[in-house]
Amino acid sequence: MNNMSKLSTPGVTGNILSSDTYGAEKTENAPFGTALIRVAETNPHIVGLTADLGKYTDIHLFAERFPERFFQMGMAEQNLIGAASGLARTGFIPFATTYCVFATRRAYDFIAIGAALGQANVKIIAGLPGLTTGYGGTHQGIEDLALMRSIPNLTVIDPCDATELAQVIPVIAEHPGPVYMRLLRGQVPVTLDPAGYQFELGKAKLLCDGNDVAIISTGLMTARALKAVDQLAGQGIQAALLHVSTLKPFDVESIISLLRRVPRVVTAENHVITGGLASAVADAVTNGGIPVRMRRIGIPDVFCDSGSIPYLINRYQLDATSISAAALELVRS
Amino acid sequence: MNNAQTSEPQSKIRSLEHRALSLRRHVLRMAERVGQGYVGQGLGIADLLAVLYFDEMKYDAKNLKWSDRDRFVLSIGHYSIGLYAALAEAGVIEIDELDTYGADESRLEMSGSEITPGFEMTGGSLGHGLGQAVGMALGLRLDKRQARIFTLLSDGELQEGATWEAAMAAAHYSLDGLFAFIDCNNQQADGPPARVLNVEPVHQKWEAFGWDTQRIDGNNIGALVDAIDRAKTVNGKPHAIVLDTLMGKGVRAFEQREKNHFIRVDASEWSALREQLESGMTPSGDERIS
Numbered sequence: 171m172n173n174m175s176k177l178s179t180p181g182v183t184g185n186i187l188s189s190d191t192y193g194a195e196k197t198e199n200a201p202f203g204t205a206l207i208r209v210a211e212t213n214p215h216i217v218g219l220t221a222d223l224g225k226y227t228d229i230h231l232f233a234e235r236f237p238e239r240f241f242q243m244g245m246a247e248q249n250l251i252g253a254a255s256g257l258a259r260t261g262f263i264p265f266a267t268t269y270c271v272f273a274t275r276r277a278y279d280f281i282a283i284g285a286a287l288g289q290a291n292v293k294i295i296a297g298l299p300g301l302t303t304g305y306g307g308t309h310q311g312i313e314d315l316a317l318m319r320s321i322p323n324l325t326v327i328d329p330c331d332a333t334e335l336a337q338v339i340p341v342i343a344e345h346p347g348p349v350y351m352r353l354l355r356g357q358v359p360v361t362l363d364p365a366g367y368q369f370e371l372g373k374a375k376l377l378c379d380g381n382d383v384a385i386i387s388t389g390l391m392t393a394r395a396l397k398a399v400d401q402l403a404g405q406g407i408q409a410a411l412l413h414v415s416t417l418k419p420f421d422v423e424s425i426i427s428l429l430r431r432v433p434r435v436v437t438a439e440n441h442v443i444t445g446g447l448a449s450a451v452a453d454a455v456t457n458g459g460i461p462v463r464m465r466r467i468g469i470p471d472v473f474c475d476s477g478s479i480p481y482l483i484n485r486y487q488l489d490a491t492s493i494s495a496a497a498l499e500l501v502r503s
Numbered sequence: 504m505n506n507a508q509t510s511e512p513q514s515k516i517r518s519l520e521h522r523a524l525s526l527r528r529h530v531l532r533m534a535e536r537v538g539q540g541y542v543g544q545g546l547g548i549a550d551l552l553a554v555l556y557f558d559e560m561k562y563d564a565k566n567l568k569w570s571d572r573d574r575f576v577l578s579i580g581h582y583s584i585g586l587y588a589a590l591a592e593a594g595v596i597e598i599d600e601l602d603t604y605g606a607d608e609s610r611l612e613m614s615g616s617e618i619t620p621g622f623e624m625t626g627g628s629l630g631h632g633l634g635q636a637v638g639m640a641l642g643l644r645l646d647k648r649q650a651r652i653f654t655l656l657s658d659g660e661l662q663e664g665a666t667w668e669a670a671m672a673a674a675h676y677s678l679d680g681l682f683a684f685i686d687c688n689n690q691q692a693d694g695p696p697a698r699v700l701n702v703e704p705v706h707q708k709w710e711a712f713g714w715d716t717q718r719i720d721g722n723n724i725g726a727l728v729d730a731i732d733r734a735k736t737v738n739g740k741p742h743a744i745v746l747d748t749l750m751g752k753g754v755r756a757f758e759q760r761e762k763n764h765f766i767r768v769d770a771s772e773w774s775a776l777r778e779q780l781e782s783g784m785t786p787s788g789d790e791r792i793s
């Protein structure tokens with residue numbers, strides 16, 4: 171029997187191991203696992219941990235390559251983070267994987283105290299961000315960025331594609347201190363050209379320029395925002411697109427300078443619209459004292475349904491057309 | 504199945520075995536419809552659910568909120584396929600609704616939750632069930648009700664700290680109306696617990712936590728009935744019944760599969776699998792039933 175022979179049938183909740191590629195032309199397999207191995211080849215301090223989700227978070231590749239530097243902690247997320255913090259205190263650089271929900275909900279206190287307050291050099295790599303699984307409220311990490319952003323000392327990153335993900339890993343391995351990164355696993359779309367893009371911790375990147383409307387996006391929403399920019403161009407509207415993969419520390423300067431010039435902004439995030447990117451942008455413009463008109467694309471204040479990913483994206487309006495429609499409304503009103 | 508040691512009348516055992524076979528048919532029907540699912544778990548736990556829903560538990564399929572009902576608390580949300588089968592067989596949901604398993608807008612989610620009638624809580628974020636079961640048992644006792652709590656957790660859930668916090672509380676409060684079944688099917692997401700993170704000795708752990716504990720063949724209806732009967736004679740302690748079960752029980756191809764945490768099968772293969780179930784699960788003393 172072939173376990174993985176077909177992609178998820180439309181209209182049916184997908185296998186938890188399958189990853190939706192949203193029709194991407196190009197994908198890469200397991201960019202996180204591959205990048206971690208690459209870094210670990212030269213840095214003997216890198217160690218890996220998981221909580222019964224090795225092959226579900228691509229860290230099984232690291233485990234196969236460096237079995238003696240890998241610790242399977244079983245389905246015990248609090249201990250996963252506790253032990254990672256302890257490893258960090260003995261000089262290692264632990265990459266600990268589970269899903270967003272189990273890291274941020276079950277192990278919150280352990281992240282806040284063991285990792286963040288202790289400034290332990292722990293890298294938390296969290297799968298199934300936002301609506302990347304159809305498994306409903308228990309598995310969809312819809313509010314993790316809000317939770318993680320509110321913890322002092324913690325760096326928070328939501329990479330957009332395989333290119334950026336692969337670039338983030340060596341950077342955070344070098345960066346001293348606790349990091350929370352949202353993981354895209356399995357077949358991951360390639361949206362950015364590695365030749366033309368370089369991830370920098372704490373820096374937003376202007377991917378497109380235009381003066382009619384600004385779009386600020388994070389994580390996988392950047393791919394949809396790029397499509398929205400094209401849709402808008404088709405209507406004669408020039409949109410700027412600022413991609414913000416580091417949510418904390420937040421690149422206030424880039425945001426202020428863009429929104430001073432283009433004071434109409436649509437934010438787009440694979441996350442609830444409270445406490446994540448939209449809130450960070452709103453904080454930045456309020457503190458900066460610049461009047462802007464703003465529309466927020468993201469998950470509303472609800473636990474989401476179960477279902478297929480296309481169904482959920484449509485139901486909660488996280489598609490490219492929802493972004494461009496919000497931008498159009500800002501331009502035209 | 505061999506039920507030689509049971510003290511129960513064979514007719515009752517046989518009728519429960521027929522129920523378990525029905526549940527297994529429902530499980531295959533759901534999974535075949537979408538080509539995938541937690542089939543191994545659904546098949547493996549069918550015997551327990553047959554005994555609970557068609558022998559032990561008091562409930563009213565037409566009045567799910569009846570205050571004195573016994574409660575079945577499913578901690579392992581991904582085992583929902585098994586519970587949907589039992590709820591359909593019990594008349595809580597329509598049999599035809601089983602065809603919506605995992606479909607958009609269906610109440611029968613891949614990882615079940617309390618949107619489905621008959622689900623007392625939302626499990627699936629594993630490690631929640633026993634704590635809520637403890638609370639329900641405390642509440643029912645405070646209310647002076649005789650209703651009991653039957654909860655199902657997995658061997659993987661023994662790794663969650665929350666399970667043991669709840670276990671300690673249940674013993675402290677002498678919750679003898681609480682029956683916890685621990686499905687030791689020897690699988691979790693990354694492989695068998697012995698390789699992932701050892702959970703044994705399971706029996707001794709529950710005993711050490713102050714529980715009345717038994718360990719039995721969880722695919723033997725007679726043994727299940729006997730164990731529950733025996734547990735009911737023990738007062739002052741919560742009851743742990745550790746079940747050794749076979750994932751995919753009843754369908755040889757699934758029983759023999761190494762990786763059966765989640766199963767995906769091509770459309771062409773289901774009829775052979777159905778055939779395996781029908782030929783393999785003849786209840787004791789019966790000729791093959793149709």
Ligand SMILES: Cc1ncc(C[n+]2csc(CCOP(=O)(O)OP(=O)(O)O)c2C)c(N)n1
Nearest residue numbers: 222272627628629657658659690691692764
């Ligand atoms: C708190 C939590 N951590 C991780 C998971 C992901 N997960 C889903 S099923 C599973 C394996 C759990 O073990 P068990 O229930 O024994 O597995 P099975 O017998 O179904 O193979 C894991 C780790 C989860 N659902 N909840």
